[in-house]
Amino acid sequence: MIHLVKRPQPSRVWTAVTPLLAVVLTMIVGGIMFAALGKPPLEAIRTIFWDPLFHPQFAAYSRPQLLVKAGPLILIAIGLSIGFRAGIWNIGAEGQYIMGAITGAAVGLAFYPLDSFIVFPLMVIAGALGGWAWGMIPALLKVKFGTNEILVSLMLVYVAEAWLASVSSGLLKNPEGRGFPGSRNFQQYDAGANTEVIAGTGMHWGVVAAFVAVIFAYVLLTRHIRGFHIRLTGEAPRAARFAGVNPGRVVIFCLGLSGALAGMAGLFEVSGPAGQITIDFNSGYGFTAIIVAFLGRLHPVGILLAGLLMALTYIGGELAQLMLGLPGASIQLFQGMLLFFLLATDVFTNYRLQFGQGETA
Amino acid sequence: MNRRTLLASAALALGLAGTAMAQDDTTKVGFIYVGPVGDGGWTYEHEQGRLAVEEHFGDKVETVFQESVPEGADSERAMTQMALSGADIIFTTSFGYMDPTINVAKKFPDVKFEHATGYKRADNVSTYSARFYEGRAIQGLIAGHMTETNKIGYIASFPIPEVIRGINSAYLHAKEVNPDVEFSIVWAYTWFDPAKEADAANALIEQGADVILQHTDSTAPQAAAEKAGNVITFGQASDMGDYAPMPRVSSIIDNWAPYYIDRVQAVMDGTWESKDTWDGIGPGMVGIGEITDAVPEEVKAEALAMKDAIAAGEYHPFTGPINKQDGTPWLAEGEVADDGTLAGMDFYVEGLTGEIPN
Amino acid sequence: MDLGTINPILLVASLMVSATPILLAAIGEMVVEKSGVLNLGVEGMMITGAVVGFAVAVNTGSPGLGFAAAALASALLSLSFGVLTQFLLSNQVATGLGLTLVGLGLSSLIGKPYEGMKSPTLPDLPLPLLADMPVIGPMLFQHDLMVYLSIALVAAVWAGLKFTRAGLILRAVGESHDAAHALGYKVVRIRLMAIFFGGACSGLGGAYLSLVRVPQWTEGMTAGAGWIALAIVVFASWKPWRVLIGAYLFGGVTVLQLNLQAAGTRLPVEYLSMSPYLITILVLVIISARGYHGAPASLGRPFHASH
Incomplete structure (x- = not known):
């Protein structure tokens, strides 16, 4: 018999090895699938994982695009992960993302065509507030x-979609849009545009915000009492209560934070890459971010890497x-397989295999 | 100057590097689709157009496509990558690709872009669309004759000019042959959700509609009508001929192939120019599927006569006198609607009930 | 507006048809969650059932075989989730989402040759005597076989959970897997069986979409029905009859809003199209304000025997 024995501490070696192992396994099984579809397997794998980064023709364009694609995923996933750690299941980030985009865009459009540096920051705040408010509904209930x-939170996604339509x-329809649906394009309104901080890198303000969020979440979870309370609430709710943690406040904090971050992600997207x-x-993005959060093991640095990996498979997939x-x-x-293998191999991080009759203490 | 110029020039340098690599004999033709190629409707017909291009030109072309590309940032990337891969002409087949197409076209001045259903053009960006409302007029005529309950159900997708134009056109021509006719309009807020479309069709049928027109892409309403019996429908986007002769009595078919072949040929000949194309039944961009025997002979003849008149340019479906819903005059006796108003149509004509949601 | 055109008998009849896919998937998922496992992959299993059911029905000409194959295929797919979460102790939320991705991708690859085809569908099966009753007859007893089966399934799950030993064990495992393990029950095996059952039910729900309700195969045709099914389980506080009520309520509001539009009501369309979701929230708030929550205590927690 083979037994799984829990490690006292997650293995550092395996933590580093499992993602690589999962990627290799995905390449093998995915390659078989591609071959079955009548496509050259090695070329397909290379196109997905290698070309977005190093292809002479595409890489200069697709490397920055990795950041553009990963930015909102990371920003939303960071917010979600904090809630998930506390056992608060916000699966409606998509709705908060939409509402953030709507409120933020509405503020920007209200100022149109004012050319002032204040417009964009106000839009960001409005976007965060919009997402926050949408997250507050499930929190308060x-x-x-x-x-x-x-x-x-899930039902509110559909409500938000109806609002959006x-x-x-x-x-918010563009008055100069000849009756077609869709707002003005922020790419043509400098004061309200989310531009690249450094030209040609894909590094727009939303990506910056995502990196800040990673650092913030890291500090919060490892250095701050509130982060400790959040973890405690998730791991041992009763103990948390004895420790004087107010569960209601944790709920409000977590859903509000994840809502605000998702709302900001929506605003950055609508005023930048999407434009309108x-x-x-x-x-x-709101749903994919849930995957990213878990792929990153709910750890800020893990989420950063997971977001980039997810973006890589998207862009590589497009190239393929x-x-x-x-x-x-x-x-x-293929993405589903990658996720499955990552989750499957993850077991070695926390458990080791033991052959023969193991003790069950 | 500003940050934007800097960006554009960086991208320009990038773009030139890309296109330089595509100097060979075959013409590379790209397509960006908003849905999966198997949606059976909008994207499916564009895919048929792509296949027709391949068939027509054989080895002289190479086609590439990308399906299910969301509008916005993802589409801009898809187009850029396509241009970088050496495409000579790219068809972007959804209204929401308008601004991205213009953006990408700026970066690749040597690549030709063709944007479907939009209104923004540039030196290397053409627009094209089809006058589906011409087909709607014929549907309206048949529907007006065929209905016995005088109640016609209309499954609409989103309140955009394209859809509103179709409703108005169908209504005007149904009303003309049957003054008692009423339209019930259900907004499904989706282009494609078979289950919801089936529900919408059932709701309309249960409330007495015996003709169902649809501006959504799935065949679910056809199946619902078939099950109900005694209800007629029209194919949308593709022929939906599986449901002929009943309930489907005719259809509007998007036929992009002639246009695509024409434009690719122009690129090969070096005669491509930016232009705006809005073609209808005449040039064959809008096809009318076979009118089945479920339709009485004289109605069929009348419908075909209208089709010929439209094709020959003798009849315009929006010919006055037509009032707007609130009773204010829109077109005087004999006046024909101008394309600008049609393109941005955001009002119902007189006689339709209900409001356009917004 | 002429609300008189809305026929309540037909309305109820069509809401039952409209709700059946969600109901089937939701009752299966409820059993899974009762065993303490949260499988968020319902959408992926439903669409796999939809495509396999359709393909088999087209090739054999038998919708019955289609349903059977759909149930089997989705159940097998759900076992991939089972192996990952039960043996390899992966995170259930993430694995479920992965299952959805896999199901969506797999189904559209399988479904390519079947696009635009027509399939044999289930005939209506009026129940003798009952179907002839005025009002009630056309409302409830003139449906196809699967509608009756879905209700029977709810009854069976209710009775099974409440009165049988197997049901008791299942609930025990869901409430406290450690205690159940200590009592000598095979937690992992029981959960795998529940997952298998849930997968089969989702498959039936998906096949009902592609074989009866729509009926055709198109990519992505479940269009979020699996997520609604998940929400219905929560809504129902993990009680079988409430799953039925929840699915019919949701289906009912969906059908009603379309009927209201067709009748030309003055209510703005965007509020009507939000209404199924808002009303579900509202009803849930009312239920929860009365202070009852029935989530199985071990829901979503991984179980490892040598803790």
């Missing part, structure tokens, strides 16, 4: 009535579609 936040063909509010402006004609669905399947 949970604290006041004990309503389950999973359901409320409504404002983009109504309230449109009927289906959201593209699932473009150059090799791989179906889009096979990329999705």
